[in-house]
Amino acid sequence: MASDKPSGGNPEIVIMGTFFFAILLSMLNYQESIQSMIPNWVLLIVIYWCLVAPDRFSMFTAWCVGLLLDILNLTILGQHALSFAVAALIVSMVTPRALNYPLWLQCFFVMALCLFVMGFEFWLNHLAFGYEFSMLNWQSVIVAGLIWPFLRVILGKAWIHPDSRND
Amino acid sequence: MIRTLSSPFYQFSLLLILSVGLLVLDSKTELFHPVKIVGTIMRQPFDLVVNAQSRISAMAELLQDKATLQEQNRKIEEENMALRVQIQQYEAIRQENERLSRLLSTSVKDRGELLLANIIIADGNPVSQQIVIDQGFESGVYVGQPAVSDNGVVGQITEVGFQRSVVMLLSHVAQGLPVQVVRNGLLTIGVGTGIPGQIRLPYLELEADIRVGDKLVTSGMGDRFVAGYPVGTVTEVLKDTTRPFLQVSVETAVSVKYIKNVLLLWTSEQHQDEVEGHKVADDGE
Numbered sequence: 001m002a003s004d005k006p007s008g009g010n011p012e013i014v015i016m017g018t019f020f021f022a023i024l025l026s027m028l029n030y031q032e033s034i035q036s037m038i039p040n041w042v043l044l045i046v047i048y049w050c051l052v053a054p055d056r057f058s059m060f061t062a063w064c065v066g067l068l069l070d071i072l073n074l075t076i077l078g079q080h081a082l083s084f085a086v087a088a089l090i091v092s093m094v095t096p097r098a099l100n101y102p103l104w105l106q107c108f109f110v111m112a113l114c115l116f117v118m119g120f121e122f123w124l125n126h127l128a129f130g131y132e133f134s135m136l137n138w139q140s141v142i143v144a145g146l147i148w149p150f151l152r153v154i155l156g157k158a159w160i161h162p163d164s165r166n167d
Numbered sequence: 168m169i170r171t172l173s174s175p176f177y178q179f180s181l182l183l184i185l186s187v188g189l190l191v192l193d194s195k196t197e198l199f200h201p202v203k204i205v206g207t208i209m210r211q212p213f214d215l216v217v218n219a220q221s222r223i224s225a226m227a228e229l230l231q232d233k234a235t236l237q238e239q240n241r242k243i244e245e246e247n248m249a250l251r252v253q254i255q256q257y258e259a260i261r262q263e264n265e266r267l268s269r270l271l272s273t274s275v276k277d278r279g280e281l282l283l284a285n286i287i288i289a290d291g292n293p294v295s296q297q298i299v300i301d302q303g304f305e306s307g308v309y310v311g312q313p314a315v316s317d318n319g320v321v322g323q324i325t326e327v328g329f330q331r332s333v334v335m336l337l338s339h340v341a342q343g344l345p346v347q348v349v350r351n352g353l354l355t356i357g358v359g360t361g362i363p364g365q366i367r368l369p370y371l372e373l374e375a376d377i378r379v380g381d382k383l384v385t386s387g388m389g390d391r392f393v394a395g396y397p398v399g400t401v402t403e404v405l406k407d408t409t410r411p412f413l414q415v416s417v418e419t420a421v422s423v424k425y426i427k428n429v430l431l432l433w434t435s436e437q438h439q440d441e442v443e444g445h446k447v448a449d450d451g452e
Binding site for chain 1: 175176178179182183185186187188189190192193194199202203205206207209210213214216217220221224288295297299326328331333361424
């Protein structure tokens with residue numbers, strides 16, 4: 001199909017590029033004062049691609065990205081993989097409807113999702129090691145929601161999916 | 168295409184089983200050790216950029232005005248002088264201690280070798296309770312090796328890769344450390360709480376002589392940590408007579424937030440054992 005041709009480069013390359021960039025952002029050293037405000041960059045990108053291009057970015061891909069993150073960060077394998085798969089599952093329940101939500105609602109959706117994934121990771125660690133639920137980085141969730149509109153604009157420039165051009 | 172074949176829930180349950188399998192296998196076995204080494208190599212391009220970032224911020228510091236630098240230099244020199252004086256005393260005390268220990272015919276551990284390692288990842292994520300340092304198996308780092316900083320014990324190595332190792336902090340829940348109260352020599356075990364900078368002493372009887380403010384050091388029991396390194400200070404002692412043990416909270420001497428590098432310790436005999444252990448394992452394979 002001619003209309004399936006995305007504008008602005010090969011979608012696979014664009015997707016991989018965004019993940020490379022997001023992983024890099026998550027590895028940078030931030031100042032102590034803003035450390036707790038840094039959103040989960042990779043999760044944001046996972047949400048974006050799950051929402052915008054579900055045919056090219058499946059739950060399995062999200063899981064693989066999580067596994068890659070586990071391998072790179074030397075955390076226990078499967079931890080991020082599972083939480084990203086959970087995020088992808090939730091997104092798959094609302095896509096493509098969510099793309100037509102007003103922007104503020106999308107922001108709230110992203111915040112809720114980030115909070116949920118963070119809680120899920122805590123819960124996993126609670127099961128595994130008995131951690132207490134006391135140290136949620138709630139600032140990072142809010143920042144994630146605030147960044148979402150910019151993310152949509154920037155990534156939308158990189159590659160616009162034919163389905164999402166109408167909104 | 169796969170999406171049309173199978174429902175998201177089917178896909179998810181498959182991934183769930185896969186993840187739980189990985190989580191259990193990775194936390195209970197050494198099966199994925201090679202994967203971790205591959206991970207440390209895959210990290211290299213990312214670390215290049217991250218290192219460049221820290222170098223730029225270091226440059227920015229260099230551009231600070233001369234007066235600040237001179238002031239800093241003066242302070243460091245003063246500190247150096249003070250430390251040297253302390254070391255002289257320490258050396259004398261160490262020798263005396265060694266002599267007394269020999270009189271009591273207990274074994275004295277050599278201080279062994281030291282290696283400075285930089286912290287690469289100390290993420291703000293309170294869940295992880297671990298840091299990654301830039302020394303790996305090529306420098307002879309081994310699993311279980313103690314890591315300390317200038318203020319005291321940081322943790323121990325749990326994973327060794329190429330130019331990277333993971334240090335599990337004292338506050339990690341899976342961490343247990345034999346400690347000793349400096350004031351009266353009381354021996355017990357410190358256990359991580361999962362809260363940054365907090366450990367607890369869960370195995371002290373209600374009558375145990377411990378107070379708020381007591382300093383703890385490593386006892387050297389269990390042959391993993393060298394004795395005498397500061398661990399932390401008791402911040403709370405709760406005596407609940409309905410429970411068999413005291414509830415004692417301890418604040419660790421080292422806060423990972425404020426350190427940039429750690430020292431890895433080798434007690435000479437441990438290292439020797441480790442090297443031989445490796446050889447045996449290699450022959451076995």
